[in-house]
Amino acid sequence: MAVISIANAKGGSGKTTAAVLLASELVERGARICLLDCDDLKLAAAWARAARLGEGLTLVENVAASNLASPLRAMRSSHHHVIIDLSGARDALVALAVGLSDLVLVPVQGCAMDSRGAAHVLELIDLVSANAHKPINRAVVLSRVNPLVTTRALRNVKSVLDAAKIPVVSTPIIERSAFRDMFETGGTLHSMQGGRISNLDKAVLNMQAFASDVLRLVGAEESWKPRARAEIRTAASDGQPAAAW
Numbered sequence: 001m002a003v004i005s006i007a008n009a010k011g012g013s014g015k016t017t018a019a020v021l022l023a024s025e026l027v028e029r030g031a032r033i034c035l036l037d038c039d040d041l042k043l044a045a046a047w048a049r050a051a052r053l054g055e056g057l058t059l060v061e062n063v064a065a066s067n068l069a070s071p072l073r074a075m076r077s078s079h080h081h082v083i084i085d086l087s088g089a090r091d092a093l094v095a096l097a098v099g100l101s102d103l104v105l106v107p108v109q110g111c112a113m114d115s116r117g118a119a120h121v122l123e124l125i126d127l128v129s130a131n132a133h134k135p136i137n138r139a140v141v142l143s144r145v146n147p148l149v150t151t152r153a154l155r156n157v158k159s160v161l162d163a164a165k166i167p168v169v170s171t172p173i174i175e176r177s178a179f180r181d182m183f184e185t186g187g188t189l190h191s192m193q194g195g196r197i198s199n200l201d202k203a204v205l206n207m208q209a210f211a212s213d214v215l216r217l218v219g220a221e222e223s224w225k226p227r228a229r230a231e232i233r234t235a236a237s238d239g240q241p242a243a244a245w
């Protein structure tokens, strides 16, 4: 089992979106996932309740620094992975979650404000790692990436990360209306109606590639029994290139 935290001190960088996409795709693949919503706004919790993923998804909310470790211990034997959606706060809960994680994902939009928030989290990870005398695996996720153009700001962020030798998840999370709509409709991409949402097929491919990258980063095999896949036409099944997100 891996504990995967999503953190960035900058609000709105795409933490909850990344957490929800990862959770829903892994549940779709048949994994038992525990989603810890550590944000007072509870957007991940609201999504999880509405998504009704049954026993595939366990939601834990009202998490504080004082009660983080016990649900993690409890979930260890009964779940394949734990995903922790952190708030943009710079508090003890973030430091503790980082210290208990096997992987910290740091979503970064291609803008300077966001990379400053990310720099804070990355410094915190290094500090916790040094204090605990253990390496903490971390990677930046480029989020809300424009599907059509590589902006200068995004190129700058990439080159800064490269120079600092900070790993970047190969699949960026693209800006897609489907990723917003799932919070409004309360469903997963797999349960949405393809005809009504633009580029749903590409959004599904993007989510799948992102989840596969994250599993590789935590060195996890897909050891669970696969669920029957929802009938969604993908760009790949339409005969288009597989990386068409």
Ligand SMILES: Nc1ncnc2c1ncn2[C@@H]1O[C@H](COP(=O)(O)OP(=O)(O)OP(=O)(O)O)[C@@H](O)[C@H]1O
Pocket (backbone or CB within 6 Å): 010, 011, 012, 013, 014, 015, 016, 017, 018, 039, 043, 086, 087, 088, 143, 144, 145, 173, 174, 175, 176, 177, 179, 180, 183
């Ligand atoms: N890839 C994306 N495509 C489209 N919309 C997105 C994407 N990522 C995030 N958003 C939208 O941007 C807003 C902020 O995203 P999100 O809530 O995931 O960020 P956050 O880092 O969790 O914010 P907070 O710090 O407030 O918890 C939301 O309205 C969300 O729907």
Ligand SMILES: [Mg+2]
Pocket (backbone or CB within 6 Å): 015, 016, 017, 039, 043, 085, 086, 087
């Ligand atoms: Mg959030």
